[in-house]
Amino acid sequence: METSRREFLKGVGVAGTGAVLGFPAVVSAQARKGVPSDPVKIGVMPIRAGVAAPVGAAGQRGVEWWAERVNKAGGILGRKVELVFEEESNPKDTLERFRKLALQTKVDVIVGGISTAVGLALGPAAEELKMLWLSWDATTQKGVEETMPKPTYSFRSVDNEVEAIGGALLTAKYLKGVKTIAGINNDYSYGHDCWETYQAVLKRYTPDAKSVLELFPKLGVTDFTSHIAAIQQAKPDLLMTSFWSGDTTILMKQAAAVGLFKTMKACFTTGGGVHDSLKKEFTPEGLILGYNSMYFNYAGASALQKQFVREYKAKYGEYPPYECDHGYFTVESYKAGVEKAYKAAGEWPSKEQVAKALEGIEVESLSGKRSWREDHVQMCSFFQGITTHKNEFDFVTIDPVEVLPTTRIMKPTTSTKLLEWINSTFPLKG
Amino acid sequence: MTANLINILLGGVFHAAILFLVAAGLQVVFGVQRIFNLACGSFYALGAYVGASAVNAFTGAGGPPALFIVPLALAGLLVGVVGVVVERGLLAFVYDRDETFQLLLTFALVLMLEDIVRLTWGTAPYSTSALYLAYGQVNLLGATVPVYNLIVIGASLAIALGIGWLLTRTVFGRIIRAAADNREMAEALGVDMRRVYAKVFTLGTALGTLGGALVIPATAAMSEMGIELIVEAFAVVVIGGLGSMRGAFVGALVVGVFRAVAIAVYPELEMLMIYLVVIAVLVLRPRGLFGRVAV
Numbered sequence: 001m002e003t004s005r006r007e008f009l010k011g012v013g014v015a016g017t018g019a020v021l022g023f024p025a026v027v028s029a030q031a032r033k034g035v036p037s038d039p040v041k042i043g044v045m046p047i048r049a050g051v052a053a054p055v056g057a058a059g060q061r062g063v064e065w066w067a068e069r070v071n072k073a074g075g076i077l078g079r080k081v082e083l084v085f086e087e088e089s090n091p092k093d094t095l096e097r098f099r100k101l102a103l104q105t106k107v108d109v110i111v112g113g114i115s116t117a118v119g120l121a122l123g124p125a126a127e128e129l130k131m132l133w134l135s136w137d138a139t140t141q142k143g144v145e146e147t148m149p150k151p152t153y154s155f156r157s158v159d160n161e162v163e164a165i166g167g168a169l170l171t172a173k174y175l176k177g178v179k180t181i182a183g184i185n186n187d188y189s190y191g192h193d194c195w196e197t198y199q200a201v202l203k204r205y206t207p208d209a210k211s212v213l214e215l216f217p218k219l220g221v222t223d224f225t226s227h228i229a230a231i232q233q234a235k236p237d238l239l240m241t242s243f244w245s246g247d248t249t250i251l252m253k254q255a256a257a258v259g260l261f262k263t264m265k266a267c268f269t270t271g272g273g274v275h276d277s278l279k280k281e282f283t284p285e286g287l288i289l290g291y292n293s294m295y296f297n298y299a300g301a302s303a304l305q306k307q308f309v310r311e312y313k314a315k316y317g318e319y320p321p322y323e324c325d326h327g328y329f330t331v332e333s334y335k336a337g338v339e340k341a342y343k344a345a346g347e348w349p350s351k352e353q354v355a356k357a358l359e360g361i362e363v364e365s366l367s368g369k370r371s372w373r374e375d376h377v378q379m380c381s382f383f384q385g386i387t388t389h390k391n392e393f394d395f396v397t398i399d400p401v402e403v404l405p406t407t408r409i410m411k412p413t414t415s416t417k418l419l420e421w422i423n424s425t426f427p428l429k430g
Numbered sequence: 431m432t433a434n435l436i437n438i439l440l441g442g443v444f445h446a447a448i449l450f451l452v453a454a455g456l457q458v459v460f461g462v463q464r465i466f467n468l469a470c471g472s473f474y475a476l477g478a479y480v481g482a483s484a485v486n487a488f489t490g491a492g493g494p495p496a497l498f499i500v501p502l503a504l505a506g507l508l509v510g511v512v513g514v515v516v517e518r519g520l521l522a523f524v525y526d527r528d529e530t531f532q533l534l535l536t537f538a539l540v541l542m543l544e545d546i547v548r549l550t551w552g553t554a555p556y557s558t559s560a561l562y563l564a565y566g567q568v569n570l571l572g573a574t575v576p577v578y579n580l581i582v583i584g585a586s587l588a589i590a591l592g593i594g595w596l597l598t599r600t601v602f603g604r605i606i607r608a609a610a611d612n613r614e615m616a617e618a619l620g621v622d623m624r625r626v627y628a629k630v631f632t633l634g635t636a637l638g639t640l641g642g643a644l645v646i647p648a649t650a651a652m653s654e655m656g657i658e659l660i661v662e663a664f665a666v667v668v669i670g671g672l673g674s675m676r677g678a679f680v681g682a683l684v685v686g687v688f689r690a691v692a693i694a695v696y697p698e699l700e701m702l703m704i705y706l707v708v709i710a711v712l713v714l715r716p717r718g719l720f721g722r723v724a725v
Contacts, residue, residue: 246555
């Protein structure tokens, strides 16, 4: 739908044309002292192929929705916004495109990055090129350890293990009596770290909880019949998974086919990323399901989120997943950072000034308030809950909805040791 | 205990059933045309997408869910027609060239087909919703088994028998075997090799697309699903022996069941197990269990 290279070049063309058409507005905005008249160029790097392509598309849609609104309202300090797209793929190629955006296209800021493997390449490059980089989903963690405790130009996503921590909290709260657990997670850092973290937090509540089976199929596997047979054999009280792509749907369907969750509870920490494919026919009620950092159907959502969900549904025929808000927040916070730094400097701020201004800044994002912590880590809230069929859709939603702020479920600084923090912070009351 | 054993074995056999169809497509093409068709995984993905579309259109038009297997199998077979187009339009030009060209061309097909899939169906996983459960489950000695899995296993077995019959009991089969044995001689005896090649390649393609279509209700289509499978299909071919149908059958069973047992007994070995078998076969029987050609 949204992925052809040609279409995407066309998109860039349109963005360019938009900037030209927007010329009169730019002229009128020249009145603002010290602000250049040409458009602000924002480099956007969504994943376009492979299992994470839908995630990339969602992030891009969030950014595009933002750009349209900002341009309608006159741009950033009167400068129109122009989006320049380059694809995120493997770390090496993405790094080259990142350099191209920085050195050749000379963009003002680059947003994007979903894979942490890519983030580990982009972080140091951003510092070296002195290029502002605001990540969507990528961190610069190696395992659970931070590789860049105090960067200047890089702004990273929420820690990778946050959802697993939230899932464990909800397990302890809602699924009492769980003693034996099995995990099925993708065979790469995120999968392994989520599983380890989930167990560590759960043990703070249920010290005698123990793992009876660990499965690590690689990302992209489309048949879990054999894995499910192994789970049936191990008979755990609960199955935990951090699957986030199409494999969530496949696992759920193949589990339903053998009635797995009739006798077993489950915690899908991240499955809400593909929420509208989790049809009621094969997704039972009573499972823990995490929607990451935006839940499209949240009753307490802001007017902004409600408008976004409505327009997204009208345009794309589906309900937005969380990545939209990672995208939206990065560009909205950039705008706020520029405006804040402009007030202080009296002219269009340098990248260093914007970076400084971003530290600790808080903006109204789609899912509510979001901010950049002083050490350049994104702060937001996570939405997890118990699956229910009581809704107007043909897929499951959650009720009750637990809103878990990162101030509660993420270690407080980049230099904090994760396990030490878990063992000293949990169990939380309530 | 028995229930667990049945679950594990049937899980493995189900996986093997799909693998067999793709590997059989690979084998029949290699056996006759000496082309190692890397695109067989892409045909599998294409079959999955087209099959899912056909089924969704069928149920969307009010077709009874219980009959979904009819449009599914038909679509899977019909999309095999791409084989003629690919063979006449592309492969026909490289038969006289070095094998490297042929390999490169089929690899180019992999990339092109993946993009075509993305352009047509988008990047999000595409599925037939809950039709997988339409046939319900049966209880086999305490194990709950989805009936659809049994249908797929049965269909794959029937196709294996059908191919066996085709190759050994029909004129076309004799021609195929003759062409595989000695192309020049077959041509000298009046066999029109162009037609044989087109037919064989279409047969190979249709096996792959049918495999993709059959698996789709149980899973969800993703544009890169072909790449995932081709790796395992390679293992099947190496174990069974390049160019051998019997090899594809036994190889698929070995890969499917060994993988299932590994997952149940020692999950860390999930992928490694298959490669260990491949290595063992390469060391002990370099031509594969049923291979006649040196690999």
